[in-house]
Each structure stands twice: as structure tokens, then as C-alpha cells.
Amino acid sequence: MAIYQAFRLDFDLGKAASLAVVQFSLCGSLAVLAFLVPLPQTNGLGLGRLPQRVDASAHRTVDAFWIIAAAAFLIFPLGAIFLRGVSYIPNLPHQVIAASLTSILIALISTVVCITMALSLALAFARRGKFARSLAEGIGVLGLATSPLVVGTGLFLIIFPYAHPMTFAVPITASVNAMMALPFALRVLMPAVRETYADYLHLRSSLNMTRWVWLSRIVLPQLRRPLGFAAGLAVALSMGDLGVIALFADPDLQTLPLMLYRLMGAYQMDQAAAVAVVLVVQSLALFWMFDRGGRGYVESK
Amino acid sequence: MLNLNNVRFQQGDFGLTADFSVPTGARVAVIGPSGGGKSTFLNGIAGFIGTDMGQVLWAGELMPDHPGKRPLSILFQEHNLFPHLSVMDNVAVGISPNMRLSHTQRHEVSVALDKVGLADKSASFPRDLSGGQKGRVGLARVFLRQRPLLLLDEPFSALGPALKDEMLDILCEILDDTDATALMVTHDPKDALAFADQAVLVADGHADAPKPIQQLFDAPPPALAAYLGNRT
Numbered sequence: 001m002a003i004y005q006a007f008r009l010d011f012d013l014g015k016a017a018s019l020a021v022v023q024f025s026l027c028g029s030l031a032v033l034a035f036l037v038p039l040p041q042t043n044g045l046g047l048g049r050l051p052q053r054v055d056a057s058a059h060r061t062v063d064a065f066w067i068i069a070a071a072a073f074l075i076f077p078l079g080a081i082f083l084r085g086v087s088y089i090p091n092l093p094h095q096v097i098a099a100s101l102t103s104i105l106i107a108l109i110s111t112v113v114c115i116t117m118a119l120s121l122a123l124a125f126a127r128r129g130k131f132a133r134s135l136a137e138g139i140g141v142l143g144l145a146t147s148p149l150v151v152g153t154g155l156f157l158i159i160f161p162y163a164h165p166m167t168f169a170v171p172i173t174a175s176v177n178a179m180m181a182l183p184f185a186l187r188v189l190m191p192a193v194r195e196t197y198a199d200y201l202h203l204r205s206s207l208n209m210t211r212w213v214w215l216s217r218i219v220l221p222q223l224r225r226p227l228g229f230a231a232g233l234a235v236a237l238s239m240g241d242l243g244v245i246a247l248f249a250d251p252d253l254q255t256l257p258l259m260l261y262r263l264m265g266a267y268q269m270d271q272a273a274a275v276a277v278v279l280v281v282q283s284l285a286l287f288w289m290f291d292r293g294g295r296g297y298v299e300s301k
Numbered sequence: 302m303l304n305l306n307n308v309r310f311q312q313g314d315f316g317l318t319a320d321f322s323v324p325t326g327a328r329v330a331v332i333g334p335s336g337g338g339k340s341t342f343l344n345g346i347a348g349f350i351g352t353d354m355g356q357v358l359w360a361g362e363l364m365p366d367h368p369g370k371r372p373l374s375i376l377f378q379e380h381n382l383f384p385h386l387s388v389m390d391n392v393a394v395g396i397s398p399n400m401r402l403s404h405t406q407r408h409e410v411s412v413a414l415d416k417v418g419l420a421d422k423s424a425s426f427p428r429d430l431s432g433g434q435k436g437r438v439g440l441a442r443v444f445l446r447q448r449p450l451l452l453l454d455e456p457f458s459a460l461g462p463a464l465k466d467e468m469l470d471i472l473c474e475i476l477d478d479t480d481a482t483a484l485m486v487t488h489d490p491k492d493a494l495a496f497a498d499q500a501v502l503v504a505d506g507h508a509d510a511p512k513p514i515q516q517l518f519d520a521p522p523p524a525l526a527a528y529l530g531n532r533t
Contacts, residue, residue, distance in 0.1 A: 199380045200380055200383065202347075202349055202368075202375075202377065202380075203377065203380060203381065203383075205348075205349070205367065205368045205369050206347065206368050206369055206374075206375045207369060207394050207395065207398050208367070208368075208369025208370060208398055209369070209394070209398040209399075210398065210399070213398055213399045213400075217386075217399070217400065218383055221385045222383075222384075222385060224385075
């Protein structure tokens, strides 16, 4: 918030940069601390079978309570927004269409960038030792720990002397959003890549399969599901993001979250609720499309 | 002829030594206690692990380093089939790793599928097949590749006795057709007797020269006797 205010209200770049340094050091030290805590062992994606839990009945009531409690946390605010917002959708200013398109464009670019980075890192590191894998995930988390506003400030400072930073709002927002989603995509892809290599590497080399055929015909199709899920996460995270775009956008360019924020700032609560509904529906639809796309071949055989 | 010239396969800090030859066309069971080095032995001949001493020769020539360039086919214990590829493609990768087939190759794949009785399953996927059918797809690929040496790492150990016999029958038929030399790791003395005429005993990081299998079971050396218990 302080960085944003230094930027947008005071336009004091020096102050914004100092604040960014403070935030970076804080997040950095916390990240180092978190890195020292060992991760729980995850066993990848399992065997695709439904496990029989003999202890199921004993836990059912308690589980149900917590699931309902967690769901309520989402359902009530979402319900409130839907109740208030749906009827206002027809009255929304036409800017909502431009904002939607900008949001979707940024989200799609960001997803492509994020998946490309995650896949490259996963392919390069997943088969190496535990340390290399933590290192790769550490690289991924670094972007998240840095916070979008800090990276945005830095990019703004780099571009400012040479060009009008607003011109680069779309590519910059897309790349920063991609960076934010990277650790999640890595978490999904790393075990899947590892598993594919562990299971089929011997078969590959015994069949004398070239690297290209191996990647395009074996690894990518095998990773279809996790890739779809990771892309779904990346697209949804980018759709909902209100970070760098707030620094870079000029009054004519806005994403849905930014429009929502501006409407709330102007106390247009009904319209804000309507925009929120549009945003939630679009994000869910995009997530569903990607995740579903990843499951495609299982259903269609 | 497969020659293992005073060879040592090194995997991590485990080493396995062997110094013998296997005549062309022989069917050899590889037996011995768990952890004795059976898999290391097979992986070494396959080229998945390197030698730090000695040589592996086939027909008098040094085997190439890359496993895919060695004159052999392998059936693993599991993961012989790519789950997202059709039966047809899973067999076709045996001769054309990019799965693009010429007209002749397409015909050869059909012949191989026919050989194992899966002609009508070529468009199916591994998840639609039973365990026995999956085993046959692997065998069809072996048949298609026509390599002179075949390595089997307990590929049928998860099948029931009747299915296992069926697989061994198809395997023997393929070996008869192709005159291939076969080395098969197995835990089951019955399978070893049914399939092989000779056996290599692998224990304590050393592979013994092949001996006639009946003779080996009749008068087992101490390591084998301990492994077999009192069952034979």
C-alpha cells in the first residue's frame, strides 16, 4: 500500500524504491527462514486409484464441519456479491468489455509465459538431487516473496528514463503475473516430470528415442493433466491480480480488478458488485477450460 | 555369442562382476537372492549402467555405449507401454521411435500384433487391456524388433500361473522364430525350468558362468540353496 501511494499519489520514485527495498529484505529474510524448515514429503500424483480409507467413518463428521466452515467463508461473501451484483450487470458501463478483454489477454499471455518457465525449470531440475529441486522451487518462490509491487517498481524505474512506462502495461503485468504463479505451477509440474522420467527413461533409451520425439510425443502428453491444472491456476491468479497493473495503467487501460477497485473508490458499490460477478465467472470459466483441457484424452479415450 | 570379458558393472557403490560367455540361441535364467545383483547384471548388459572394468561384446564386437544402439530388446518388470499411446503405436515405437511408419513397416506391425493374438486391439489403449494383453503388446514389440539378444526383467511376475505360462509359450515361439538369445531374470524356479536350459546364478555381487539348469537345481551351491530353501 505504501509503495502504491508513494507511486500514484506522491509520484516519489525514490521513496517507492526505498520502500521496495524494505519489503524485499523483509520477504527475503522470511523466505530464507521458511527455506530452513523441511518440506513434507509428497509422493507425486499417486496411482490414479481411489484409496480405501478404513478410518473414513470416524473422521466424517469432523471433516464435514471443517469443509462447511471453510466453504462458508467463501460462499457468504460470494453470495452477497452475486445477490447484489447480478441485476446490475446489464447497467454496467461499456468499459467492462474492454476491461474484460484486457484482463483475459494479460491472463493468457501470463499463462503461456508461466507454463514455459515452469516447464523449462521442471525439465531441467526435476531429475536432479533434492538440493537442486529445492533450488529450482526456491527460484520460483523468489518471485512471489519479492511481491509484484516491488518488481513492478523496479521495472518502472528501468523503463522510466527511456520510454513511457504505461505503454508497457500489458506485457509487464503479464510477465509479473506469470512470475507470481510460477511457484504453484512448479509444485504441480515437478513431481509429474520426475515421475515420467523415473518410469519411462529406460524405455526411452532402449528404443533409441530422440530428445524431440521424447519431449513432444511422450513427456508433454504424459504431463497433459498437470499442465492443464497448472495453466488453470496461472490464468485464474492473473485474472484476479491487482498489483503492477495499478502502477502502470493509465486511466484508459484497466483490468477487471482495477475497474472494481476504482468503482469501489468512487463508492459505486452496485456496479462494483456487478464487475466482481463478471470477474468471478470469467476466472472460473478460464480455470475450468484449462483444467478440463488437461483431462481431455482420459475422457475421450 | 555374448561375451562378458572380466567385466564389472558399477552402480553407485555396488559392483557386479562377471567373466563368461553365453552361446547364441541359449535361453538363460538369471536367478539368485534379492539384492544379489540380478537387475544390475541385466542393466549392465542393456547399457543403462556403465562398466568400470572389462568389456561386453556381442558377436565379437564391443557393444555401443548407448542402450538404444545395442543389438537387444528389453522387457521390464513394468512400464513397458506408454499409457497415452495406442497398442499400434506402442508396438511401432520398437522400429520407428517417432511412430511414423512406412507402408512396409505398417504391415510388419500388423504381423507382430497378429502373432500375439491382438490384431483386433491395435486401436485400444493400455488402460483397456488386461495384464496378459499388456504383456503380449510388449512381446509383439520384441518380435517386431527382431534383435538377436533379449533381456527380460521379470516381465510376467505379476501374472497368475496360467497367464504366465501363456506368455512364456508366446515368448518361446518368438525365440524359435528369431533365433534370439535370451536372458530372463526370474524369482520362480518353476518358470526358470520351464523356460531355460541354462542358469546364471547371481549372488553377492558376482554372476557365475551359466550351468545346465537342472544340474544347478539338483546340486545347488550354498548361495542358491539358501535362496531356494527346502522347496525343490
